[in-house]
Amino acid sequence: MVSNVIKNENYIGTPELPRIISLDAYTKAQVRIIQDAHKRAQARTTRDPHKKVPVPFTGLIRCGQCNAKYIRQYNGKIIWICGTMHRKGKAACHVKQISNDVLMEKAAEALGLRHFDERVFFEEIDHISIPEPCVLIFIFKDGHAITTGWQNKRGAIKHTVATRRAISKALQENYAMKRKANSS
16 A cells, blocks of 8 residues: 555656655655665575574475474574474484484485585475484485485484493592592
């Protein structure tokens, strides 16, 4: 309504139409429209990484266990996590989360690229399935699929109960020695 008036030159008057707004008001409105558009464009390019901005993987990653879509989370870095696991916990779905960096690296690898290219990704990839922990299946638009895996850094080192006890004992002894040295 009002925005139509300030955008339409006819409202400043023509030989056929009477003037509704002054030329000065129209000019100021045009300047403001351009400034606002510039601010919006600038905001799109300088957003924080954790804000909800569409990214290449949005809506394309499916959990192979429960068929839920993966959702984007931010915990200091962008990660993707099964929607069911996010809402209901590990008991409901045990597929692992994946970092955005790893996902981009593996997508580039599946596409045969040195670096991730969003344009190529959208042209070639139909969707991604994560059927089990640390396994990715890239399903291409032409029907073929490439399976790859990744190392979950959190679960990379598995210690036995005996090893955990030995580490705990060593840490306690180290702490006790430091405490004793500081009190002397």
